[in-house]
Amino acid sequence: xxxxxxxxxxxxxxxxxxxxxxxxxxxxxxxxxxxxxxxxxxxxxxxxxxxxxxxxxxxxxxxxxxxxxxxxxxxxxxxxxxxxxxxxxxxxxxxxxxxxxxxxxxxxxxxxxxxxxxxxxxxxxxxxxxxxxxxxxxxxxxxxxxxxxxxxxxxxxxxxxxxxxxxxxxxxxxxxxxxxxxxxxxxxxxxxxxxxxxxxxxxxxxxxxxxxxxxxxxxxxxxxxxxxxxxxxxxxxxxxxxxxxxxxxxxxxxxxxxxxxxxxxxxxxxxxxxxxxxxxxxxxxxxxxxxxxxxxxxxxxxxxxxxxxxxxxxxx
Amino acid sequence: xxxxxxxxxxxxxxxxxxxxxxxxxxxxxxxxxxxxxxxxxxxxxxxxxxxxxxxxxxxxxxxxxxxxxxxxxxxxxxxxxxxxxxxxxxxxxxxxxxxxxxxxxxxxxxxxxxxxxxxxxxxxxxxxxxxxxxxxxxxxxxxxxxxxxxxxxxxxxxxxxxxxxxxxxxxxxxxxx
Numbered sequence: 001x002x003x004x005x006x007x008x009x010x011x012x013x014x015x016x017x018x019x020x021x022x023x024x025x026x027x028x029x030x031x032x033x034x035x036x037x038x039x040x041x042x043x044x045x046x047x048x049x050x051x052x053x054x055x056x057x058x059x060x061x062x063x064x065x066x067x068x069x070x071x072x073x074x075x076x077x078x079x080x081x082x083x084x085x086x087x088x089x090x091x092x093x094x095x096x097x098x099x100x101x102x103x104x105x106x107x108x109x110x111x112x113x114x115x116x117x118x119x120x121x122x123x124x125x126x127x128x129x130x131x132x133x134x135x136x137x138x139x140x141x142x143x144x145x146x147x148x149x150x151x152x153x154x155x156x157x158x159x160x161x162x163x164x165x166x167x168x169x170x171x172x173x174x175x176x177x178x179x180x181x182x183x184x185x186x187x188x189x190x191x192x193x194x195x196x197x198x199x200x201x202x203x204x205x206x207x208x209x210x211x212x213x214x215x216x217x218x219x220x221x222x223x224x225x226x227x228x229x230x231x232x233x234x235x236x237x238x239x240x241x242x243x244x245x246x247x248x249x250x251x252x253x254x255x256x257x258x259x260x261x262x263x264x265x266x267x268x269x270x271x272x273x274x275x276x277x278x279x280x281x282x283x284x285x286x287x288x289x290x291x292x293x294x295x296x297x298x299x300x301x302x303x304x305x306x307x308x309x310x311x312x313x314x315x316x
Numbered sequence: 317x318x319x320x321x322x323x324x325x326x327x328x329x330x331x332x333x334x335x336x337x338x339x340x341x342x343x344x345x346x347x348x349x350x351x352x353x354x355x356x357x358x359x360x361x362x363x364x365x366x367x368x369x370x371x372x373x374x375x376x377x378x379x380x381x382x383x384x385x386x387x388x389x390x391x392x393x394x395x396x397x398x399x400x401x402x403x404x405x406x407x408x409x410x411x412x413x414x415x416x417x418x419x420x421x422x423x424x425x426x427x428x429x430x431x432x433x434x435x436x437x438x439x440x441x442x443x444x445x446x447x448x449x450x451x452x453x454x455x456x457x458x459x460x461x462x463x464x465x466x467x468x469x470x471x472x473x474x475x476x477x478x479x480x481x482x483x484x485x486x487x488x489x490x491x492x493x
Contacts, residue, residue: 023340056376304392311384
């Protein structure tokens with residue numbers, strides 16, 4: 001026993017603390033694992049607050065800006081040029097190319113490749129009367145006449161109305177009828193008993209009457225796209241150009257209203273029926289070639305995003 | 317008496333050894349369990365963050381796909397390949413098909429080893445195809461081939477799928493006239 005003790009005592013000197021050592025080492029490993037997990041948790045926090053890295057917003061902003069640019073370009077081209085559809089289309093492409101050059105440089109600062117190009121145009125026809133002192137009759141002088149028939153859309157209807165020529169009361173006053181598959185909507189312009197101009201909009205939705213905001217120098221503007229009359233809001237006006245299918249525009253009692261007007265319809269002069277209008281530039285009212293709308297192809301590329309879309313642009 | 321000598325020392329030694337072993341193993345088991353719990357919590361948290369980033373990418377693709385007549389929509393989402401050292405799987409399952417209402421899908425992210433899963437619900441106006449991809453760089457692509465457009469998740473790497481694709485032939489200036 002004494003021998004055994006002696007041996008054991010000698011052996012236990014060397015082995016003493018073995019269990020503690022193994023336990024401590026295992027715990028140390030666990031602590032290291034915990035530290036690594038803590039590190040991952042911090043990384044997750046960092047990841048969560050990081051931007052997702054997708055430039056979807058920029059692409060949508062660019063698309064929207066291109067569309068606005070194209071609307072302004074179509075309006076500008078139509079205003080400055082009324083020669084032929086080919087010339088108008090060419091002018092629009094050049095204008096958009098100049099816009100695209102500037103915009104692409106701007107986006108390139110962020111390392112994004114952006115491009116907007118005109119891929120197609122929709123030919124239209126502008127109907128207008130420039131002479132503000134003329135009444136709203138046809139070129140031959142007929143008070144009830146068809147302005148345009150066979151169009152597939154209408155936009156940008158604007159009048160500069162001479163208030164002094166308007167009839168008192170809505171009965172037999174000047175009326176514009178816009179007929180399409182959506183029904184017939186009409187706009188009547190007249191003065192009330194105190195000689196203040198009014199617009200009466202009639203259609204499947206009901207009847208609305210809007211007073212003119214201000215009359216300057218005897219005239220006031222009626223802007224259908226904006227929904228305004230003499231600067232005052234008239235939301236019912238915007239129903240007029242809400243059409244589908246074939247569109248026909250007629251004037252009734254054009255002799256009791258006068259001023260300048262313009263509108264753009266979808267369709268070329270060869271496909272439309274324009275019996276009451278003079279050839280371009282010869283007399284009032286007349287028609288000219290115009291662009292109704294355009295298709296713009298937009299592409300936007302970043303390291304994270306590839307995006308191509310074609311948007312149809314039609315000014316209001 | 318002589319025969320019992322040293323017995324108390326041995327008993328004392330064995331008891332001390334046993335108590336130490338019990339204490340240390342208790343500590344190890346407790347700490348091990350704690351670390352495992354923390355690990356699952358961390359994996360769950362990171363899968364949620366990763367899932368939300370993917371959802372942001374899908375939302376962007378959904379929004380872009382509804383502008384005009386889209387030709388190509390591909391949104392790359394740079395997700396980590398591993399969460400807390402494990403790979404994970406992303407699974408898209410349909411909850412409600414698209415119709416007049418936005419479609420609704422469940423996005424389930426599952427870690428490979430701890431089997432932790434996180435489910436996020438996403439509503440899109442463009443349909444999302446049911447699919448599963450492994451974690452890592454993921455592209456959300458618009459499939460314009462079918463009758464109705466649908467978004468598809470695809471795995472891949474950023475360099476080969478987006479940055480190095482050939483630019484469109486007519487990306488530059490349109491011919492005038």
